[in-house]
Amino acid sequence: MPKDSGIGAATRRREDARFLLGSGRYSDDISLLNQTYAVFARSEVANGIIETVDTSEAERMPGVVTVFTGEDFVDVGGNPAGWLINSRNGEPMKEPKRPVLAHGKVRHVGDAYAAVIAETEQQARDAAEKINADIKELPAVIDMASALSGSNFVHDEIGTNQCYDWGWIEDNREATDNAIKNAHHVTTLELVNNRLVPNAMEPRCSIADYNSANDDYTLYTTSQNPHLTRLLISAFVLGIPENKLTVVSPDVGGGFGSKIYHYGEEALVLAAAKRIKRPVRWTATRSESFMTDAHGRDHVTKIELALDKDNNFLAFRTETMANVGAYLSNFSTVTPTILHGTLMAGNYAVPNVYVNVKTVFTNTAPVDAYRGAGRPEATYSLERVIDKAATELGLNPTNLRRQNFIKSDQFPYVTAAGLNYDVGDYDAVMDRLEHHADLKGFAKRRKKSEAKGKLRGLGINSYIEACGIAPSNLIGTLGARVGLYDAATVRVNATGNISVMVGAHSHGQGHETAFPQIVADLLGVDPNNVEIVHGDTSKIPFGMGTYGSRSLAVCGSAIVRGVEKIISKGKKIAAHMMETTDDKVDFDEGVFSVRGTNKTVSFGDVALKAYIPHDFPIEDIEPGLEETAFYDPQNFTYPAGAYACEVEVDPDTGQVTIESFTAADDFGNIINPMIVEGQVHGGLAQGIGQALLEGCVYDGDGQLISASYMDYTMPRAADLPSFIVDHTVRTPSTDNPLGVKGCGEAGAIGSPPTVVNAVVDALRSADHDVTHIDMPLTPERVWAAMNN
Amino acid sequence: MYNFEFKQPKTISDAVNALESDDAQALGGGQTLIPTMKQRLASPSTLVSLTAISEMKGICKNDDGSISIGGGTTHADVACHSDIFFGLKTLAENIGDAAVRNRGTIGGSLANNDPAACYPAAALSVGATIVTNSREISADDFFQGMFDTALEEGEIIVSVKFPVPSSSSYQKFVQPASRFAMVGVFLSNFGNETRVAVTGASEGGVFRWCEAEAALNEDFSDGSIKDLSIDHKDMINDIHASKEYRAHLVKVMTKRAVANAS
Incomplete structure (x- = not known):
């Protein structure tokens, strides 16, 4: 194996050629013989009683094959929540049914209440307009505070808009209250973590194919998690046996979390395909993506930071309202709780943490995990209040953070929020940041900006996150209804090349390049001889898909375990070939050798022998060279970093421009630094988008105002500087065999508070008494902050 | 569709x-x-x-010094034509993105009269003449409110005749999502007369800011705008900008237009 292509090599992404040349194969590229098209009738009001749905006119329209309404799904199950969260008083969360099609009531703009299946998409669309629904509009529940205090309920049957009232850690509450009561100084900040629309480049698409001869189904769908989708459909929604349903998720054009979940459209096309015994397909329009993809964030938080007279942190206490939308999406209940509250100690040796989260139903699209999922919300609250405390106390914000960091010799460190951080070196990362960002030169750069009539600000931030979400036994006690291991099957073919079937799903992460680097490195083969197979439940072992920066730490570790089994079996075969015993066989760089001799056989010869076992001792060795491993880690991994951002603010207009952005991260060991850098760039773009540009807006009637790219601002290349990225501090994770941590979300987690800190700093430099501005920092908001 | x-x-x-x-x-x-x-x-x-x-395509210089642009001429063609004056060139090269500029036409933009479109500001500011298949309409009469023009049913903009100002400038503050004008100010200085047209800001569509014109006719300098203010009552209010902020931007962009006129 060439040394420049294994673990640590910055090899180019092999999948990019097909993506860049337009030869990827996405769900919508699949065309089946005799296929039909589904189009949904969707609510135009946020809240309404469905009095009648008259489909007779639609059914008579040209090309219409059949029509479905909510009535057709009354007797099947609902789309479930994957995680049970209990309230502080021990009561389980409220779980109203999420039906395939709305029945009785529509609960958000875009809520589907009927679907037309027709010969062409055009005909289906024409017919969907002829569905005569009598929907009596009701006042919408939009604002979270009014939702909690009012008596207008999104789900009448639960008699409240509160899903749960969660405390973390309840036993820490009194101590935290006391620490705040007796503190030398308390800084309080109220902030909004703005709601975001995921905006994957590829809209959701689902195609169902039913084979009546075998009574089995294939669902092609845009999923980050095909096995979970199959499980949910089988066990909860339609009751199709798992062994009669294949879920295929081919190339997927971005997910950012929104494609982790099972959606009603998938169930609808399956049910329709069975009814009409023909394939049924649906592709979301961009408008449907805006209205129905699970949105992200949407927290309103009050955070308090208590300090002693020497500026040591004593306590963090937060109260948060988290918007869950109209229905519980699959991981909507864990995102604002376990993935948020447990990170609320940040990088700090703080003795007391208490987090309270009330999750609220509203007449808006469901909200669920979105790149970072809970950790950006935690980081934003922490890092904003720390900056505010530094301002109030006249301290350097970097030094205040450093003073309170968990020190490198304190690991493993159990935080006051209950996590066990295995390893880290936050001061070393901050050193890298200070070096690259030239913090010493800032005063000079500020003067230069001022000479141009611009205000310049510097924002610093440190973050920690939890990736490789696991272990199953722990998350089980925290309410998870799934396991969070992953799996890989390593199949060495007779001719020596290798297929690796993995439970993770690649939709932009570069698995097809990075995973072979691991296999090639461990087996001493050329990575080009290793192929990754993913996204098809009929081919891959039961894994849990890709999200939460887990693929490398969890699935990558399963690959390592699988390869180890291959080597172990290979030694037995080699021992047989070299007439020795396997305990005397070594394996290195693709060669098996007998210790202390010059006898060797190559990996390729062993593979061939495995499949042509003419003289095998078959009572001792099975033919074949294929191994499956499931890997369930012992702990999360904890990537951490420090970011710096410099902005210029135009005092006349409030326009913010990002002049520089520096990211120093500790991702542990790195398999492919080029992919890591790309992931950080993408995360930073998304985080800067949240900080400056993106805002999902519903009006008081529940109409989605930011429902297209005319009004929803995506970050563009011109909005971003050339990033400086450093990942040379590497404290390997102690909980997986690769020592990796995960890098997919870091940029999106660490950057929003960095940008806001910088803008507040810029405004304060011109003596504006500004301590906070809510995101997105639109020109008007910044201008208003300067002009009260 | x-x-x-x-x-x-x-x-x-x-x-x-x-x-x-x-x-x-x-x-x-x-x-x-x-x-x-x-x-x-x-x-x-x-x-x-x-x-x-x-x-209906192409750009030519007329005997009286004015410039005629065919109604079917794309923004890209306007942006790169050597006879186009400074403000109009800036305007054309900053509409939308390259794909929009290669497709979109000046006639289409003026006929649609989107309250946030750029071209209406230029036409009104320089006092252009809109030439249709049946008549000539002065810009002052052409724009009749948001998405409303003097065009009759079936009437086509054949060309637009632009007098050439001695200096001009277009200052656009973009709506960040659409890149239309949140406020766009086109200033034309003809030596003895300055005209200021504002797009993106008003519920009534493109309009002339007469107070600023009067002040600039007295003294063509950004200082003469300093003490002016514009009523925000009729300004557009949306999720991107309030009436007050738009009114503020009209002033800022006008000042910048004066300073940048060329």
Whole structure:
């Protein structure tokens, strides 16, 4: 194996050629013989009683094959929540049914209440307009505070808009209250973590194919998690046996979390395909993506930071309202709780943490995990209040953070929020940041900006996150209804090349390049001889898909375990070939050798022998060279970093421009630094988008105002500087065999508070008494902050 | 999108005839109409494309020094033509993105009169003449409010005649999502007269800021704008900017237009 292509090599992404040349194969590229098209009738009001749905006119329209309404799904199950969260008083969360099609009531703009299946998409669309629904509009529940205090309920049957009232850690509450009561100084900040629309480049698409001869189904769908989708459909929604349903998720054009979940459209096309015994397909329009993809964030938080007279942190206490939308999406209940509250100690040796989260139903699209999922919300609250405390106390914000960091010799460190951080070196990362960002030169750069009539600000931030979400036994006690291991099957073919079937799903992460680097490195083969197979439940072992920066730490570790089994079996075969015993066989760089001799056989010869076992001792060795491993880690991994951002603010207009952005991260060991850098760039773009540009807006009637790219601002290349990225501090994770941590979300987690800190700093430099501005920092908001 | 008939006449008179059929709609570069049709918010039974009419394309200098731009000329062609004056060039090269500029036409933009479009500000500021298949309309009479113009049913903008100011400037503060003008100010200085037209800001569409014009006629310097303010009552209020902020931006952009006029 060439040394420049294994673990640590910055090899180019092999999948990019097909993506860049337009030869990827996405769900919508699949065309089946005799296929039909589904189009949904969707609510135009946020809240309404469905009095009648008259489909007779639609059914008579040209090309219409059949029509479905909510009535057709009354007797099947609902789309479930994957995680049970209990309230502080021990009561389980409220779980109203999420039906395939709305029945009785529509609960958000875009809520589907009927679907037309027709010969062409055009005909289906024409017919969907002829569905005569009598929907009596009701006042919408939009604002979270009014939702909690009012008596207008999104789900009448639960008699409240509160899903749960969660405390973390309840036993820490009194101590935290006391620490705040007796503190030398308390800084309080109220902030909004703005709601975001995921905006994957590829809209959701689902195609169902039913084979009546075998009574089995294939669902092609845009999923980050095909096995979970199959499980949910089988066990909860339609009751199709798992062994009669294949879920295929081919190339997927971005997910950012929104494609982790099972959606009603998938169930609808399956049910329709069975009814009409023909394939049924649906592709979301961009408008449907805006209205129905699970949105992200949407927290309103009050955070308090208590300090002693020497500026040591004593306590963090937060109260948060988290918007869950109209229905519980699959991981909507864990995102604002376990993935948020447990990170609320940040990088700090703080003795007391208490987090309270009330999750609220509203007449808006469901909200669920979105790149970072809970950790950006935690980081934003922490890092904003720390900056505010530094301002109030006249301290350097970097030094205040450093003073309170968990020190490198304190690991493993159990935080006051209950996590066990295995390893880290936050001061070393901050050193890298200070070096690259030239913090010493800032005063000079500020003067230069001022000479141009611009205000310049510097924002610093440190973050920690939890990736490789696991272990199953722990998350089980925290309410998870799934396991969070992953799996890989390593199949060495007779001719020596290798297929690796993995439970993770690649939709932009570069698995097809990075995973072979691991296999090639461990087996001493050329990575080009290793192929990754993913996204098809009929081919891959039961894994849990890709999200939460887990693929490398969890699935990558399963690959390592699988390869180890291959080597172990290979030694037995080699021992047989070299007439020795396997305990005397070594394996290195693709060669098996007998210790202390010059006898060797190559990996390729062993593979061939495995499949042509003419003289095998078959009572001792099975033919074949294929191994499956499931890997369930012992702990999360904890990537951490420090970011710096410099902005210029135009005092006349409030326009913010990002002049520089520096990211120093500790991702542990790195398999492919080029992919890591790309992931950080993408995360930073998304985080800067949240900080400056993106805002999902519903009006008081529940109409989605930011429902297209005319009004929803995506970050563009011109909005971003050339990033400086450093990942040379590497404290390997102690909980997986690769020592990796995960890098997919870091940029999106660490950057929003960095940008806001910088803008507040810029405004304060011109003596504006500004301590906070809510995101997105639109020109008007910044201008208003300067002009009260 | 609903079904429609598509016609692509080669002459203005054929286009005029084609537009006489019921529910027919002229199609310029399609940068507004096509997305609207895709959303099923417009459903013309016949689309009459103006893109194959060669007499509606191109840019030429007239004997009186003014410039005529064919109604079917794209923004990209305007942006790179050597006879185009400073403010108009800046305007054309900053509309939308490259794809929009390669498709969108000046005639389409003016006929649509989107309250946030750029071209109406230029036409009104320089006092352009809109030449149609049947008459000439001065810009002061042409724009009649948001999405409303003096055009009759079936009337086509054949060309637009721009007097050339001695200096000009277009200052656009973009709406961040659409990149239309949140406020756009076009300033034209003819030596003895300055005209200031504002787009993006008002519920009434493009308008002239007469107080600023008067002040600049007295003293052409950004200082003369300093003490002016513009009433925010009729300004647009949306999720991107309040009335007050838009009114503020009109002043800032006007000041910048004076400072940058060339």
